[in-house]
Amino acid sequence: MINTSIKQLSAALAAKKISSAELTQLYLDRIARLNPELNAYITLDEEKSLAQARAADERLANGDATGLTGIPIAQKDIFCAKGWLTTCGSKMLHNFVSPYDAHVIAQFNNAGAVTLGKTNMDEFAMGSSNETSHYGAVKNPWDTARVPGGSSGGSAAAVAARLCAAATGTDTGGSIRQPAALCGISGLKPTYGVVSRYGMIAFASSLDQAGPMARSAEDLALLLNVMAGFDERDSTSLQREKEDYARDLNKPLNGLRIGLPKEFFAEGMGSDVAQAVEAAIAEYKKLGAVIVDISLPNTKLSVPVYYVLAPAEASSNLSRFDGVRYGYRAPEYGDLADMYEKSRAQGFGAEVKRRIMIGTYVLSHGYYDAYYLQAQKIRRLIAQDFTEAFKQCDVIMGPTSPSTAFKLGEKGDDPVQMYLSDIYTIAVNLAGLPGMSIPCGFGANNMPVGLQIIGNYFDEARMLNVAHQYQLATGHHDCAPQNIGL
Numbered sequence: 471m472i473n474t475s476i477k478q479l480s481a482a483l484a485a486k487k488i489s490s491a492e493l494t495q496l497y498l499d500r501i502a503r504l505n506p507e508l509n510a511y512i513t514l515d516e517e518k519s520l521a522q523a524r525a526a527d528e529r530l531a532n533g534d535a536t537g538l539t540g541i542p543i544a545q546k547d548i549f550c551a552k553g554w555l556t557t558c559g560s561k562m563l564h565n566f567v568s569p570y571d572a573h574v575i576a577q578f579n580n581a582g583a584v585t586l587g588k589t590n591m592d593e594f595a596m597g598s599s600n601e602t603s604h605y606g607a608v609k610n611p612w613d614t615a616r617v618p619g620g621s622s623g624g625s626a627a628a629v630a631a632r633l634c635a636a637a638t639g640t641d642t643g644g645s646i647r648q649p650a651a652l653c654g655i656s657g658l659k660p661t662y663g664v665v666s667r668y669g670m671i672a673f674a675s676s677l678d679q680a681g682p683m684a685r686s687a688e689d690l691a692l693l694l695n696v697m698a699g700f701d702e703r704d705s706t707s708l709q710r711e712k713e714d715y716a717r718d719l720n721k722p723l724n725g726l727r728i729g730l731p732k733e734f735f736a737e738g739m740g741s742d743v744a745q746a747v748e749a750a751i752a753e754y755k756k757l758g759a760v761i762v763d764i765s766l767p768n769t770k771l772s773v774p775v776y777y778v779l780a781p782a783e784a785s786s787n788l789s790r791f792d793g794v795r796y797g798y799r800a801p802e803y804g805d806l807a808d809m810y811e812k813s814r815a816q817g818f819g820a821e822v823k824r825r826i827m828i829g830t831y832v833l834s835h836g837y838y839d840a841y842y843l844q845a846q847k848i849r850r851l852i853a854q855d856f857t858e859a860f861k862q863c864d865v866i867m868g869p870t871s872p873s874t875a876f877k878l879g880e881k882g883d884d885p886v887q888m889y890l891s892d893i894y895t896i897a898v899n900l901a902g903l904p905g906m907s908i909p910c911g912f913g914a915n916n917m918p919v920g921l922q923i924i925g926n927y928f929d930e931a932r933m934l935n936v937a938h939q940y941q942l943a944t945g946h947h948d949c950a951p952q953n954i955g956l
């Protein structure tokens with residue numbers, strides 16, 4: 471039962487083969503068994519989850535269920551959820567119980583989904599390995615000596631280990647796609663503005679976007695249908711007609727133009743990753759797609775630009791954590807300034823402090839023009855590269871990550887090496903485009919490889935179609951880690 475699609479689970483609930491309370495209990499039992507090792511969840515609340523499941527069962531009995539009613543979902547701990555501890559992976563919020571729901575949470579609640587728990591993540595979503603979490607690293611279910619990727623590593627591990635039917639993530643520079651790739655699952659970052667950021671703890675507001683993480687493209691479409699939509703409480707939420715993201719899943723791919731950026735297939739990518747990605751491209755040719763060689767000339771500037779802009783925005787967003795209104799406050803301090811300083815010094819971890827310092831520096835008088843302004847200009851050039859590319863192709867493909875999952879501790883001391891994990895994903899956020907990752911086989915040490923699919927603005931339905939057709943033709947997305955009792 472726990473190894474089936476959302477559609478099948480929903481059909482089983484509708485046919486009364488299982489109740490949502492039973493299904494939720496099934497997952498909770500698995501979590502109790504496997505989470506102590508994987509550390510994918512930070513917070514669990516069986517009573518709350520089961521109460522939601524019972525309410526879903528009532529809805530199912532009354533005939534006003536949606537496709538997600540009664541489906542157990544894991545929520546990244548970056549989303550404020552009423553009555554739930556919401557830590558964002560930080561000591562700074564170790565005691566913060568949210569008094570309200572994020573828009574994403576409210577959308578799932580309205581659909582009747584069950585919140586199974588809050589998933590572990592890099593502190594304030596800053597990281598690519600989940601090792602910056604105050605609550606300890608998450609382990610990759612495929613090999614517990616390896617990282618699950620980050621920052622949505624808890625969600626990715628939970629989906630891969632079948633500790634939920636699906637999960638949510640957020641992606642500022644790759645945090646949905648990279649962990650999806652490293653854990654062998656599917657993940658989608660929508661076009662900027664498609665999913666409301668209300669109640670999603672801000673990292674870099676002009677880049678942050680929430681999206682679904684699941685076992686298949688078909689599941690992603692169902693989840694995105696619930697997550698997307700205009701919300702007046704987010705000033706960057708886009709007012710658009712409601713769409714059905716599953717509408718094109720079954721279209722054939724004849725004539726689909728796939729752009730392969732030469733910069734993605736250059737040095738830096740592991741040969742095992744290259745092999746799996748090339749095999750996926752070959753599969754697409756069999757499905758009727760044509761290959762177009764394209765160039766994204768400013769690709770190499772995306773990481774440096776991101777590490778000016780994201781810390782700049784983070785330094786401003788994180789100034790609210792001062793120990794006054796909520797969150798961590800140093801137990802001992804002198805005057806008010808000392809209380810701010812000690813609370814922030816003790817409440818934030820090393821990576822977060824590094825970003826706050828970089829951000830404050832690039833925004834300061836005398837450096838603003840040289841760094842921040844310059845980075846904004848290059849951001850525009852990066853976006854223009856994509857606009858040019860999409861004149862020649864329908865979707866862009868390449869690797870999601872240059873390597874498969876690395877060992878825990880392997881990159882911990884070298885921030886720049888860690889930052890390069892997102893070399894293929896970051897430009898998509900800078901341009902505000904939608905991007906996704908789907909499993910496309912295995913590389914060295916039998917670890918999963920992700921294929922990245924980048925679409926034009928608002929082309930999520932087509933991307934999901936492109937991913938779904940591949941998943942119908944291959945079985946990679948159905949592979950699950952061994953030793954998790956399936």
Ligand code: GLN
Pocket residue numbers: 595596597598620621640641642643644645646673780892
């Ligand atoms: N790994 C990138 C970072 O550390 C991206 C994180 C994200 O997308 N939230 O900033």
